[in-house]
Amino acid sequence: xxxxxxxxxxxxxxxxxxxxxxxxxxxxxxxxxxxxxxxxxxxxxxxxxxxxxxxxxxxxxxxxxxxxxxxxxxxxxxxxxxxxxxxxxxxxxxxxxxxxxxxxxxxxxxxxxxxxxxxxxxxxxxxxxxxxxxxxxxxxxxxxxxxxxxxxxxxxxxxxxxxxxxxxxxxxxxxxxxxxxxxxxxxxxxxxxxxxxxxxxxxxxxxxxxxxxxxxxxxxxxxxxxxxxxxxxxxxxxxxxxxxxxxxxxxxxxxxxxxxxxxxxxxxxxxxxxxxxxxxxxxxxxxxxxxxxxxxxxxxxxxxxxxxxxxxxxxxxxxxxxxxxxxxxxxxxxxxxxxxxxxxxxxxxxxxxxxxxxxxxxxxxxxxxxxxxxxxxxxxxxxxxxxxxxxxxxxxxxxxxxxxxxxxxxxxxxxxxxxxxxxxxxxx
Amino acid sequence: xxxxxxxxxxxxxxxxxxxxxxxxxxxxxxxxxxxxxxxxxxxxxxxxxxxxxxxxxxxxxxxxxxxxxxxxxxxxxxxxxxxxxxxxxxxxxxxxxxxxxxxxxxxxxxxxxxxxxxxxxxxxxxxxxxxxxxxxxxxxxxxxxxxxxxxxxxxxxxxxxxxxxxxxxxxxxxxxxxxxxxxxxxxxxxxxxxxxxxxxxxxxxxxxxxxxxxxxxxxxxxxxxxxxxxxxxxxxxxxxxxxxxxxxxxxxxxxxxxxxxxxxxxxxxxxxxxxxxxxxxxxxxxxxxxxxxxxxxxxxxxxxxxxxxxxxxxxxxxxxxxxxxx
Amino acid sequence: xxxxxxxxxxxxxxxxxxxxxxxxxxxxxxxxxxxxxxxxxxxxxxxxxxxxxxxxxxxxxxxxxxxxxxxxxxxxxxxxxxxxxxxxxxxxxxxxxxxxxxxxxxxxxxxxxxxxxxxxxxxxxxxxxxxxxxxxxxxxxxxxxxxxxxxxxxxxxxxxxxxxxxxxxxxxxxxxxxxxxxxxxxxxxx
Numbered sequence: 056x057x058x059x060x061x062x063x064x065x066x067x068x069x070x071x072x073x074x075x076x077x078x079x080x081x082x083x084x085x086x087x088x089x090x091x092x093x094x095x096x097x098x099x100x101x102x103x104x105x106x107x108x109x110x111x112x113x114x115x116x117x118x119x120x121x122x123x124x125x126x127x128x129x130x131x132x133x134x135x136x137x138x139x140x141x142x143x144x145x146x147x148x149x150x151x152x153x154x155x156x157x158x159x160x161x162x163x164x165x166x167x168x169x170x171x172x173x174x175x176x177x178x179x180x181x182x183x184x185x186x187x188x189x190x191x192x193x194x195x196x197x198x199x200x201x202x203x204x205x206x207x208x209x210x211x212x213x214x215x216x217x218x219x220x221x222x223x224x225x226x227x228x229x230x231x232x233x234x235x236x237x238x239x240x241x242x243x244x245x246x247x248x249x250x251x252x253x254x255x256x257x258x259x260x261x262x263x264x265x266x267x268x269x270x271x272x273x274x275x276x277x278x279x280x281x282x283x284x285x286x287x288x289x290x291x292x293x294x295x296x297x298x299x300x301x302x303x304x305x306x307x308x309x310x311x312x313x314x315x316x317x318x319x320x321x322x323x324x325x326x327x328x329x330x331x332x333x334x335x336x337x338x339x340x341x342x343x344x345x346x347x348x349x350x351x352x353x354x355x356x357x358x359x360x361x362x363x364x365x366x367x368x369x370x371x372x373x374x375x376x377x378x379x380x381x382x383x384x385x386x387x388x389x390x391x392x393x394x395x396x397x398x399x400x401x402x403x404x405x406x407x408x409x410x411x412x413x414x415x416x417x418x419x420x421x422x423x424x425x426x427x428x429x430x431x432x433x434x435x436x437x438x439x440x441x442x443x444x445x446x447x448x449x450x451x452x453x454x455x456x457x458x459x460x461x462x463x464x465x466x467x468x469x470x471x472x473x474x475x476x477x478x479x480x481x482x483x
Numbered sequence: 484x485x486x487x488x489x490x491x492x493x494x495x496x497x498x499x500x501x502x503x504x505x506x507x508x509x510x511x512x513x514x515x516x517x518x519x520x521x522x523x524x525x526x527x528x529x530x531x532x533x534x535x536x537x538x539x540x541x542x543x544x545x546x547x548x549x550x551x552x553x554x555x556x557x558x559x560x561x562x563x564x565x566x567x568x569x570x571x572x573x574x575x576x577x578x579x580x581x582x583x584x585x586x587x588x589x590x591x592x593x594x595x596x597x598x599x600x601x602x603x604x605x606x607x608x609x610x611x612x613x614x615x616x617x618x619x620x621x622x623x624x625x626x627x628x629x630x631x632x633x634x635x636x637x638x639x640x641x642x643x644x645x646x647x648x649x650x651x652x653x654x655x656x657x658x659x660x661x662x663x664x665x666x667x668x669x670x671x672x673x674x675x676x677x678x679x680x681x682x683x684x685x686x687x688x689x690x691x692x693x694x695x696x697x698x699x700x701x702x703x704x705x706x707x708x709x710x711x712x713x714x715x716x717x718x719x720x721x722x723x724x725x726x727x728x729x730x731x732x733x734x735x736x737x738x739x740x741x742x743x744x745x746x747x748x749x750x751x752x753x754x755x756x757x758x759x760x761x762x763x764x765x766x767x768x769x770x771x772x773x774x775x776x777x778x779x780x781x782x783x784x785x786x787x788x789x790x791x792x793x794x795x796x797x798x799x800x801x802x803x804x805x806x807x808x809x
Numbered sequence: 810x811x812x813x814x815x816x817x818x819x820x821x822x823x824x825x826x827x828x829x830x831x832x833x834x835x836x837x838x839x840x841x842x843x844x845x846x847x848x849x850x851x852x853x854x855x856x857x858x859x860x861x862x863x864x865x866x867x868x869x870x871x872x873x874x875x876x877x878x879x880x881x882x883x884x885x886x887x888x889x890x891x892x893x894x895x896x897x898x899x900x901x902x903x904x905x906x907x908x909x910x911x912x913x914x915x916x917x918x919x920x921x922x923x924x925x926x927x928x929x930x931x932x933x934x935x936x937x938x939x940x941x942x943x944x945x946x947x948x949x950x951x952x953x954x955x956x957x958x959x960x961x962x963x964x965x966x967x968x969x970x971x972x973x974x975x976x977x978x979x980x981x982x983x984x985x986x987x988x989x990x991x992x993x994x995x996x997x998x999x
Binding site (some may be wrong): 148243246247248249250251252253256257259323324325368369370371373465 | 492570571589590592593594596598599601613614615616617659662667685686687688690691
């Protein structure tokens with residue numbers, strides 16, 4: 056078995072230590088470690104975190120291989136410091152059967168860059184009418200535990216109730232894309248001052264908040280747990296905070312872009328800023344940061360949504376919604392949460408690795424950096440400063456809102472069960 | 484220097500007054516036996532209409548022809564407009580044909596801005612109405628009509644609309660005319676009041692430089708001009724208001740209401756009018772109603788804009804926000 | 810009027826002063842009456858800006874001589890200029906054609922300085938779009954030479970031989986607060 060010795064890494068941002076990897080496992084963490092014949096990585100004071108886990112990734116395969124494949128998406132994940140990603144179900148065909156989720160699972164295994172855990176659709180064809188075979192997907196080789204119609208809201212209250220109840224049988228969780236459909240017909244951006252001026256259809260905060268409020272009450276009523284995808288408004292934060300204080304089993308995620316960007320950017324009419332849920336206001340951004348810091352929001356999830364160039368190189372109304380995010384997520388979190396003093400690196404490890412692994416049931420991920428644990432690790436040069444260059448992305452798509460923007464930090468190394476998938480910023 | 488005309492908000496007070504003054508000279512061409520000027524000889528202007536709008540299109544066409552431009556009409560409606568590719572592809576086709584200006588009407592808000600800033604095309608872009616965003620030449624012709632009527636054609640030269648009280652009534656939410664007019668009239672020093680049922684006023688309107696009222700009868704006596712916006716009947720089905728009759732009763736302009744306006748006040752409408760809905764025939768046909776003048780003034784304003792954008796080696800007038808991307 | 814003459818020159822020397830200008834306008838008025846055989850059908854059209862003031866002054870003098878009101882107007886030539894594409898668009902001036910129009914009339918174009926002749930060429934084009942005069946004549950306050958087109962003036966206030974390095978600037982009370990024709994050197998940077 057090969058050995059790797061990481062020397063002088065600030066484990067979870069603490070004091071510099073050495074970490075020795077033997078095979079797939081962390082053998083020792085301490086100072087002055089040495090090992091005969093080990094590959095030595097001089098960390099030089101870089102931050103060592105457990106491999107990141109993304110509970111919300113669109114890998115697009117099968118069906119939209121022009122924008123991303125499981126292979127290119129997992130390469131992007133490894134570049135961004137991820138060792139596990141949850142692949143959303145809105146593929147073509149939709150991942151609403153054991154066959155499709157097993158296909159995605161198998162493609163993930165073959166890629167070797169990152170573990171891929173398929174998410175199953177809640178309803179057949181994401182149509183919100185009829186439950187998909189949730190049990191069959193759970194029992195398949197893919198072992199699905201997270202179910203989501205993401206991209207669409209499970210808006211029928213009865214269907215949502217049944218789904219929440221049904222997945223209790225095998226410890227599953229429903230991840231809700233909270234968007235009241237009638238209130239968002241023709242919606243193009245956050246409804247507010249900017250939408251009024253730009254004449255773009257408004258996407259009111261209440262369309263998200265009303266569904267979250269309903270669903271936490273449903274979860275309470277049926278005694279199930281619910282996960283809220285990409286929470287984006289200050290009001291949603293308040294509802295989740297209230298629900299948690301009541302003991303409701305709810306978890307919530309926020310995307311990096313909702314921690315940094317606001318709807319003011321839409322004034323450019325550049326569809327690179329078009330995303331679902333839409334970019335909100337400065338007030339929302341601040342509330343989301345605070346909620347991530349105090350634990351009201353449990354995790355950061357990328358909602359990595361690749362789109363081909365032509366789907367963004369057009370007028371706003373015609374453009375697709377979504378942004379790639381796997382390769383910039385940690386940098387955005389560093390800028391918005393670490394450098395603002397809101398989160399320690401240890402807390403970042405919790406929000407981006409331990410918690411998402413726990414919510415999604417990704418065994419072997421999000422573990423402490425200590426002897427005997429699986430060697431899923433990421434090394435981050437937090438002192439790095441550089442402009443985002445989409446041409447350097449491993450993702451097949453380039454629809455990043457950060458092009459040319461200076462972001463801090465750079466993932467230099469990623470290890471998936473002891474095997475380096477990223478070395479000195481290059482995919483291995 | 485202004486290179487495109489995308490939004491009325493891009494115009495400074497001096498830009499706007501300069502356009503109105505230029506239009507005043509252009510208006511006189513209409514009285515001549517030969518209604519033609521050579522200013523844009525050899526320039527090619529494309530009227531790129533992704534939405535049907537015969538009125539706006541022929542107004543631009545008349546303006547272009549009176550300035551001796553070569554005019555190409557491109558009605559893109561019916562082609563695959565919903566696909567984003569088509570705007571870019573069309574733009575690049577026009578670019579390859581060597582057009583100097585694109586007059587664009589598009590159903591998507593921001594499409595002209597995107598066309599002007601995306602690098603797809605070098606030509607000057609003139610917004611002839613985009614979605615529910617802007618319709619700057621409509622606002623200019625409205626301001627021109629107000630200045631002629633409320634100040635005077637000659638007395639108005641060099642002047643703005645300082646202190647004039649302008650009331651816009653109707654579907655503000657879906658109206659690019661309202662947005663453009665609020666921006667421009669505010670720039671020109673007028674006091675603007677929007678009157679509409681609360682369902683037809685956008686969230687965020689409190690940040691606009693104007694007042695909002697739900698009560699037409701209280702605003703009318705304090706109005707120098709009342710502009711009635713078109714209300715599409717399909718809004719009724721989307722529950723913006725209960726019935727046509729109730730809308731007319733609360734927000735329509737009839738003879739009785741018109742009598743509450745000051746004697747000098749005018750009634751405007753961007754057309755086409757829905758008689759019986761927002762305006763009665765009695766009002767529409769009265770001599771206080773400027774609808775026909777607005778049409779004539781539209782040609783003069785568009786001539787002025789075209790001349791100031793294309794007449795020289797570089798555009799006249801001052802800054803726009805689109806300039807920085809140039 | 811050509812733009813060169815509007816530049817302010819460093820040191821400008823008056824070549825005509827107020828009384829001189831009044832005198833030459835009187836002479837031109839008499840010449841018009843004589844050549845136009847009573848000036849019955851004369852319409853004066855000034856070229857903005859200063860040509861318009863000169864035309865109005867000439868009209869007054871003609872009325873003094875003939876006892877009849879002489880129609881006077883203005884003719885903006887901006888959009889007919891051959892150098893339109895070489896500068897940003899210029900502000901338009903007023904074209905004011907007297908009520909009876911110009912068809913069949915004797916048009917006397919009035920301008921302050923005759924230089925390259927391009928302004929007058931543009932004025933002839935502009936006239937062409939307005940009507941069909943019986944004849945067109947040209948009256949200028951100063952002819953400074955250097956013609957670039959086959960154009961000559963019918964009535965000249967003063968022939969002023971100049972070099973191309975010089976500028977000629979006409980000042981009129983209505984616009985500038987005083988009457989004068991100034992000859993100066995073109996600024997080195999111009």
